[in-house]
Amino acid sequence: MKALAEAWEEALEGLVAHEDRHVVYLNPAAARLLGVAREKVMGRPLLLALRDHRLEALALHGGERLLEVRDRLLRVKALPGRLYLLDESEAQRRLRTLEEAAETLAHELRTPLAGMGPLxxxxxxxxxxxxxxxxxxxxxxxxxxxxxEGLSPVRPGPRRPVVLLELWGRLERLLGERLKGKEVEVHLPHTLATDPEALFQILLNLLDNALKYGRDPIRLLSRQEGPRLGLEVRDRGGALPDYEALFLPGRRGVAEGRGQGLGLYLVRRLARALGGEAYARREGEENVFGVSLPLD
Structure with a gap:
């Protein structure tokens, strides 16, 4: 227990422990992130330490959010009796820098690519x-x-009804040799009104990710969830330690692998531009990577 207490005293992540809406422990990182003096808030009401009703609501009811607090961008996660705080301000700054670099790269690529087509x-x-x-x-x-185009700020094109099974035909032709010998099951019975090129890029990146890192059988499917449509690629690969982090640029699910780790990052950008969201999780024996898009 002594070693654990010492570890939290030295941790970069903030920890606020509370009971009956009063602070029972506050490590130095939490005091720094919240801008309070530990000796003045220990044993005092929780709100006195947090000084933010959003943080108090999370602490009392649980959940996880990204919040701007005291000019910092904090990843806040609340479990019973515990509130964890992680400063992501620098990570977000780096992400903005990366997006600017990606825009520059996209601009530089367009000219030679435009010339290669006619040649x-x-x-x-x-x-x-x-x-x-x-x-x-x-x-x-x-x-x-x-x-x-995917590296540039995402601007969805015109929307039209898209028969999902027709997109599979395009994927099959493009991936060609990479699909040979693979066990791929396709169940895409739906039609979705959206930007077909953005949707094709989403499915291409999801399928490419499964072909690189997943295990057969790989399943490509769509399913309606109320007013939304879920599009998923599932595979039998091993469980991963952190699914959410895979949507950050430069992150891959395995230590070694091909590519720059931008596929899922682009999937999330495209999904949000279409009014949806991207997600990843473990479900039974499968890794699930997908997007949820509005049907209307």
Whole structure:
């Protein structure tokens, strides 16, 4: 117990322990983040230490939120009798810097990609093998163009009814060889009024993620949940320690892997631009990565 107490005294994460709406413990990190003196709030009413009704409500009722408190952006998580505080101000600043860099990169990619399309169209394949290679090159250039647009601030295009099963046909053609030997089950019976290109990019990134890191069988499915539609890719990979962190840029679910860890980050940006949200969780023996989008 002594070692645990010493660890919390040195921790970067703030901890406020409370009972009957009174503070029973406040570590130095929490005192710094809340801007209070420990000796003045120990044993006093909880609100006196928190000085914020939003924090008090979380502490009393539980939950997790990202809140701006005392000019800091705090990740706040409340469990019975405990309130955890983590300063994410620097992480958010880095994220803004990364988004600016991504915008610059997208701008620099657009010009060469725009020139590659006409060059490929000018080629005349003479054999079936050359024709197949040219088709793959065109598909990859189109994919790179979509990725470049995905790096820019997301602006959804015109919405129209999209038959989800038709998107699977496009995915199948684009992924081609990567799907061979894979056990992929597809159940997409719905039609959704949305931006088809944004939705295609979401499904491409989710499926690409499962093909890289998941295990068969991989299931691509849609299901209605009241006024919303859930689109999910499920696989039998091992349980992951932190699903929410995978939506941060540069994060992958395994220590080693291909890519820059931007796929799920882009999925969340696109989902929010369409009025929805992206999520990931463990459900039974499956890892579930999906988006929830409004039907209307």
């Amino acid at each position: 490929l169209e000018a080629l005349t394949p003479r054999t079936p093998q050359e024709k197949e290679v040219l088709a793959l090159l065109r598909a990859e250039v189109a994919r790179l163009s979509r990725l470049a």
